[in-house]
Amino acid sequence: MIRRLIDKIRETKAPICVGLDPMLNYIPEHVTKKAFGEFGETLEGAAEAIWQFNKEIIDKTWDLIPAVKPQIAMYEQFGIEGLKVYQKTVDYCQEKGLIVIGDAKRGDIGSTSAAYAAGHLGTVKVGNTVCSGFHTDMLTVNPYLGTDGVKPFVDVCKAEDKGIFVLVKTSNPSSGEFQDKLIDGKPLYELVAEKVVEWGSDCMDGDYSNVGAVVGATYPEMSRILRKLMPHTYFLVPGYGAQGGTAEDLRHCFNEDGLGAIVNSSRGIIAAYKNAAYEKFGPENFGDASRQAVIDMTADIGRVL
Amino acid sequence: MIRRLIDKIRETKAPICVGLDPMLNYIPEHVTKKAFGEFGETLEGAAEAIWQFNKEIIDKTWDLIPAVKPQIAMYEQFGIEGLKVYQKTVDYCQEKGLIVIGDAKRGDIGSTSAAYAAGHLGTVKVGNTVCSGFHTDMLTVNPYLGTDGVKPFVDVCKAEDKGIFVLVKTSNPSSGEFQDKLIDGKPLYELVAEKVVEWGSDCMDGDYSNVGAVVGATYPEMSRILRKLMPHTYFLVPGYGAQGGTAEDLRHCFNEDGLGAIVNSSRGIIAAYKNAAYEKFGPENFGDASRQAVIDMTADIGRVL
Numbered sequence: 001m002i003r004r005l006i007d008k009i010r011e012t013k014a015p016i017c018v019g020l021d022p023m024l025n026y027i028p029e030h031v032t033k034k035a036f037g038e039f040g041e042t043l044e045g046a047a048e049a050i051w052q053f054n055k056e057i058i059d060k061t062w063d064l065i066p067a068v069k070p071q072i073a074m075y076e077q078f079g080i081e082g083l084k085v086y087q088k089t090v091d092y093c094q095e096k097g098l099i100v101i102g103d104a105k106r107g108d109i110g111s112t113s114a115a116y117a118a119g120h121l122g123t124v125k126v127g128n129t130v131c132s133g134f135h136t137d138m139l140t141v142n143p144y145l146g147t148d149g150v151k152p153f154v155d156v157c158k159a160e161d162k163g164i165f166v167l168v169k170t171s172n173p174s175s176g177e178f179q180d181k182l183i184d185g186k187p188l189y190e191l192v193a194e195k196v197v198e199w200g201s202d203c204m205d206g207d208y209s210n211v212g213a214v215v216g217a218t219y220p221e222m223s224r225i226l227r228k229l230m231p232h233t234y235f236l237v238p239g240y241g242a243q244g245g246t247a248e249d250l251r252h253c254f255n256e257d258g259l260g261a262i263v264n265s266s267r268g269i270i271a272a273y274k275n276a277a278y279e280k281f282g283p284e285n286f287g288d289a290s291r292q293a294v295i296d297m298t299a300d301i302g303r304v305l
Numbered sequence: 306m307i308r309r310l311i312d313k314i315r316e317t318k319a320p321i322c323v324g325l326d327p328m329l330n331y332i333p334e335h336v337t338k339k340a341f342g343e344f345g346e347t348l349e350g351a352a353e354a355i356w357q358f359n360k361e362i363i364d365k366t367w368d369l370i371p372a373v374k375p376q377i378a379m380y381e382q383f384g385i386e387g388l389k390v391y392q393k394t395v396d397y398c399q400e401k402g403l404i405v406i407g408d409a410k411r412g413d414i415g416s417t418s419a420a421y422a423a424g425h426l427g428t429v430k431v432g433n434t435v436c437s438g439f440h441t442d443m444l445t446v447n448p449y450l451g452t453d454g455v456k457p458f459v460d461v462c463k464a465e466d467k468g469i470f471v472l473v474k475t476s477n478p479s480s481g482e483f484q485d486k487l488i489d490g491k492p493l494y495e496l497v498a499e500k501v502v503e504w505g506s507d508c509m510d511g512d513y514s515n516v517g518a519v520v521g522a523t524y525p526e527m528s529r530i531l532r533k534l535m536p537h538t539y540f541l542v543p544g545y546g547a548q549g550g551t552a553e554d555l556r557h558c559f560n561e562d563g564l565g566a567i568v569n570s571s572r573g574i575i576a577a578y579k580n581a582a583y584e585k586f587g588p589e590n591f592g593d594a595s596r597q598a599v600i601d602m603t604a605d606i607g608r609v610l
Contacts, residue, residue: 021417024431032432041432073417077424078431079438080392084385105413107447109477109543112326112378119382126329126383127337127346133384142412144449145475146482170450172414177451178496181488188483188493195482238414 001137001163002234003206005099006259008066014298015254015305017067017101018057018290019238019266020089021074022050026271028283031056047081050074053286054089057270058096060287064294067099069236069264090136100136101236105167107142107149114152121164122156138163140214140236143192147199154199154211163210163234166196168226171216171239189222193229200233208234208260215253217245217263224252227260235261241268241297251304258305269293306442306468307539308511310404311564313371319603320559320610322406323366323595324543324571325394326376327355331576333588336361352386355379358591359394362575363401365592369599372404374541374569395441405441406541410472412447412454419457426469427461443468445519445541448497452504459504459516468515468539471501473531476521476544494527498534505538513539513564520558522550522568529557532565540566545602546573552605563610574598 009015024032027049035049058068070093075086093100106116118124119133141153141164153164169179169189179189193213200211209232215223217239227235235253239245240263253261272278272293273286281289314320329337332354340354363373373394380391398405411421423429424438446458446469458469474484474494484494498518505516514537520528522544532540540558544550545568558566577583577598578591586594 023416023420024429036432041434041436043429043431043436043438046429046431046436071413071417071420073411073413073420073424077420077429077438078436079424080385080389082424082438083388087385105411105447106378108376108378108410109475111328112376115328115376115378115382119378119384119387124329124348124351124382126348126351127341129346131346131348131351131383133348133382133387142410142447142449144447144472144483145477146479146484148477148479149475167449170414172450172453174451174453177500178449178493179451181493181496183486183488183493188486188488191483191486 001157001161001205002208002210002212005066005163005262006206006208008099009262012064012066014065015262015301016065016297017069017262017264018061018065018269018294019069019071019264020054020057020270021071021266022053022270023074024049026267027053028273028286030284043078043081046078047085051085051088055092056287057290058093060291061294062096062098064291064298065098067101067262068093069101069103071103071266087134090134099138101138101140101165102134102136103140105140105142107145109145110148110152113149117153117156121153121162122160138165140164141166143167143195147195150199154203157203157210163212165212165214165236166192168192168196168213169215169219169222171218171243171245175216190229193226196233197230204232208232212236214238217249218243220249220252227252227255231255237261237263241265247300247304250301254305263301265297269297306462306466306510307513307515307517310371310468310567311511311513313404314567317369317371319370320567320606321370321599321602322372322374322567322569323362323370323574323599324374324376324569325359325362325575326379326571327358327575328379329354331572332358333578333591335589348383348386351383352390356390356393360397361592362595363398365596366599367401367403369596369603370403372406372567373398374406374408376408376571392439395439404443406443406445406470407439407441408445410445410447412450414450415453415457418454422458422461426458426467427465443470445469446471448472448500452500455504459508462508462515468517470517470519470541473497473501473518474520474524474527476523476548476550480521495534498531501538502535509537513537517541519543522554523548525554525557532557532560536560542566542568546570552609555606556609559610568606570602573602
């Protein structure tokens with residue numbers, strides 16, 4: 001899977017993914033109005049608005065990017081109706097040839113992680129029939145429960161050629177509260193990084209492993225160290241743009257081969273039309289604003305590579 | 306919410322919850338056969354089998370217990386169809402007056418945790434209308450991202466009188482890999498415990514806080530220390546029974562008032578009919594086997610209180 005992602009990154013010359021995290025207040029009024037008109041101010045109405053919003057952004061950006069990263073929480077908050085649109089979005093992106101990284105941050109004890117892995121990346125057996133649930137290509141995973149909570153995801157990566165990104169150092173302001181704590185002089189995130197390397201070592205797919213890491217753009221000094229600790233681990237890098245990370249901050253996330261990282265932007269792309277730099281497009285043309293934001297982000301990151 | 310849970314625990318004299326974690330191989334053949342006959346060997350068929358299985362167990366145990374803990378992964382693995390049954394199970398248990406603890410172990414950056422909190426415990430606004438998604442009463446939460454990843458759940462607990470249980474020390478074999486690591490001489494789980502106390506301090510509901518902790522039954526020495534560190538924090542205790550925790554191991558999870566902990570059993574209750582001790586019931590009467598297992602578990606724990 002990571003080889004497929006790298007091929008797509010080379011093809012598009014864009015080491016970026018679009019975070020499909022549709023908050024209702026990002027969606028232009030003409031879209032919500034139409035959806036609520038049809039389905040009422042209901043969970044279904046919200047789901048329809050999200051779907052129309054996503055579809056337009058995908059249609060306007062898919063040829064420029066290798067991957068998307070839908071944040072499942074933004075769908076899950078609308079219950080079943082929201083999750084139906086999550087699935088519809090995954091399907092639609094895959095039809096367009098995009099790699100879909102489900103941002104679910106799942107992780108539990110072994111048997112439970114196995115169920116998450118089956119539902120999001122693998123298959124389940126019903127009687128003698130093999131079925132599949134959400135079938136994303138890659139998934140983010142939380143490491144707090146240790147090896148037996150992560151291993152079932154790694155096993156599915158091996159069996160089905162899928163990929164995961166394990167949280168190592170997250171982009172949020174209080175990520176250091178536990179992640180930066182020193183253990184025998186070494187921060188916890190480095191310990192997690194060492195485990196990620198171990199978990200990924202027999203899951204190689206070319207020069208990189210199908211077991212990747214989430215490393216926030218907002219802590220550039222740490223990403224420099226992590227890059228060295230994990231030379232064959234792909235980084236999924238959140239925090240660029242709206243969360244404060246700049247292209248300069250990203251430099252250390254990449255290896256000398258220009259590979260090793262895929263940078264996510266959510267708000268900065270999908271709500272670009274609300275940004276002063278793109279307001280000339282207007283809410284009616286929000287998809288075109290997103291397309292321009294993708295072009296600009298790719299150029300911005302290209303500068304430091 | 307925690308006061309409501311305590312009232313129910315006193316009323317039933319049972320500090321236990323039934324883990325509704327229906328693996329397909331726990332479900333008796335006559336149930337799966339009927340469901341697959343109706344819906345085929347499909348995700349729908351699996352969902353129907355789970356629903357019929359859950360319903361029977363709830364019908365046979367609801368009057369003996371204060372709460373249930375459905376593990377959402379076991380539903381999520383069957384995609385949308387599975388999650389519909391999760392919701393149906395939540396609804397049905399709440400109609401029976403049970404408190405529902407959604408075992409979802411969610412946790413993310415602030416804005417994303419806010420979406421999870423809204424979807425599982427709170428409400429979402431669609432236009433001017435307030436809607437709700439999964440509306441469980443309590444939820445398990447992962448602390449790896451620190452305060453700003455947990456705070457949105459605490460805020461919903463305050464606003465809507467709901468509860469959470471934050472992972473402190475989990476029951477699985479490799480939980481110590483990160484959680485036991487010493488930081489200035491103190492294991493990480495104690496640091497997390499201190500934060501849980503802090504997060505819960507302005508969220509009191511009687512003698513206990515609506516912000517609880519997950520503390521595994523499988524590490525009794527640690528639960529003894531944690532009990533002292535967190536006198537006003539309710540513990541959700543997994544690991545009893547099938548995972549190896551005994552009633553003796555649970556003693557330290559309780560305070561001297563006989564309160565302070567609710568012990569979960571999943572397999573030991575819902576698949577009781579497969580256990581030699583209950584095989585006289587036979588698969589046809591799996592619900593009766595579960596009822597007897599609840600009675601026995603309550604007595605077993607009662608011995609050490």
